[in-house]
Amino acid sequence: MKYFVWSFDDGLEEDKQIIRILRKNHMGATFNLNSALFGKRQMIGRIGNLGIKEVPLERFDERRASLLKYSIHYRIPKDEIADVYEGFEIASHTAEHVSLVGCSDAECQRQVRSDQEILGGMFHTKISGFAYPFGRYRETTKRQLEQCGIVYARTASFTKEFSLPQDLLELPLNGWHIRKDALARVREFAEAESERDLFFLMFAHGYEFDFQTKESNFEKFKRICDLVAGREDIVCCSTGEAIRAIREGKHES
Template identity: 25%
Template sequence: MIIHFKKPRHWPDAYLYHWNATPWAESPAWPGAKMDPEHGDWYRLELAGQETANLVFNDGAGSQTVDLRWRLAEGWCVEGELWETDPDRLRHFAFPGGKLKALVLSFDDGSEQDRHLIERFDAHGLKGTFHINSGLTEGPGKVHAADIATVYAGHEVSGHSTTHPFLDSLAEERLESEILGDIRALERWVGYPVRGLAYPFGVSHPALERLLPEWGLIYGRLVGDTHDFRLPGNPLLWRPSAHQTQALELSRHFLALAPEEPSLFFVWGHSWEINDHQPNNHWGYIEEFCAMMGHRTDIWYAGAAEVAEYLAAIRAVRFSADGHRVYNPSALPVFLRQGGGIVELAPGKTFDLAP
């Protein structure tokens, strides 16, 4: 395994401690092996012969990251996100239309209050992603199955499991009925492929990182807010920016941002939580947020699946060895930042970069 790590700037050095490796290997003494500097704040270390391992990065002086499980032959870690491609490559790209900002609004449970929320979104040109439990749609306070296609028209319908269990407590054989069963039901109701889900209670299952791609799913949303505008290293373990109760404050920072690379504001929540007697979680607060964020020419308003599909497309872009050409093998156009402007690179096309 080749491991690249972007250390926080205040760390003097970067060390890597590992354990529980396969094939088995003895763990080093703390703080682990000192990593080799690459460029800027990037450091590198190779664990020869290892396929997986638990890792923690640290500075050798008391500061460290969270524990991570590494399964990549070569990968990059920055701000706790694991990447299969160098995240610095993203600086070469923009979102569709050449925009550098995107907004995803992700709401769970299929509550009847989604109807009112969608009215606010539609009035301000916003797009929502709504995560629905197909086995609970006939319960009280839920949008019924027969109404889902109509209520959520123009927005993205996404999975949330069939019955909203704690997935980490389930045997692996039950995951298919809870996740894939949910997706199949939703697809029958909405008439288009459902590409992802929000994990119920924000908790995944270790097997899902393997199973979701086999089932054609490209993202899974966790909880555990980042409070920033990063892109996901692994969209199957996607952490949002903020809960709805913190969205308005963070939106001011997002609007003031002058990004030099694609930046994503990802808000999550539940419409049933909105209560006119709660600060930072009433309909006036939601209306203020929507009015502030809506109808802006510099923001791409997208569903979570659209963002995940676009990120997969730009990760698939290939640069020539000499760095003078770029090829788009995906089925989506990608937008390349070049010479102070934007180039739309069509599917299957090659572009000659300025020397």
């Protein structure tokens, strides 16, 4: 079987529109949330299709922001979170969206455990997935995550392999929505035939869909979904579901 996964970060307002499209296509997905930042409103400055600078809304001054193009970066308020994401996998992205590489062990544990506790309470489930903020981690970070009961963690590096890596705490990406090769990579995956299970991890931030550039827009998101949804040989699910299914398959053989 082939498993296609969408993984979205930061809990943004655009996730509501994303989820409408996912539901219409009967697709699962993983949303990586920061429980201490619900409802936070910022602007995100971009160069090309890359969001590079977050500015709090109250400090945003359009006249002085002329070097970058800005889009909204609004996080969904806490009282809407449980309803918006119902039925989708929720994973941790640290409580406050910090790079764990710069954290002490104690702070690292606090960032992950408090996120797990709050999100777990809201969704009545154990949070065992993780996405590294800024894609940053070290070997010691992985040990900290293990101690918190994290089973898999998404990085920001890329692979051309359509397979689960040995080390689930270093899950690479197969695609990022904003990249020029995103559709081609998905097409390649959709056409691939294999005896073994195949896995594709596609990443995006909801705000990128608002850029309305050639490579970053809602239409491209829909086109990617159309390539994989509703096919008998592809399961469109969450990261956790794909990992469990592929691992269980392995136990049987």
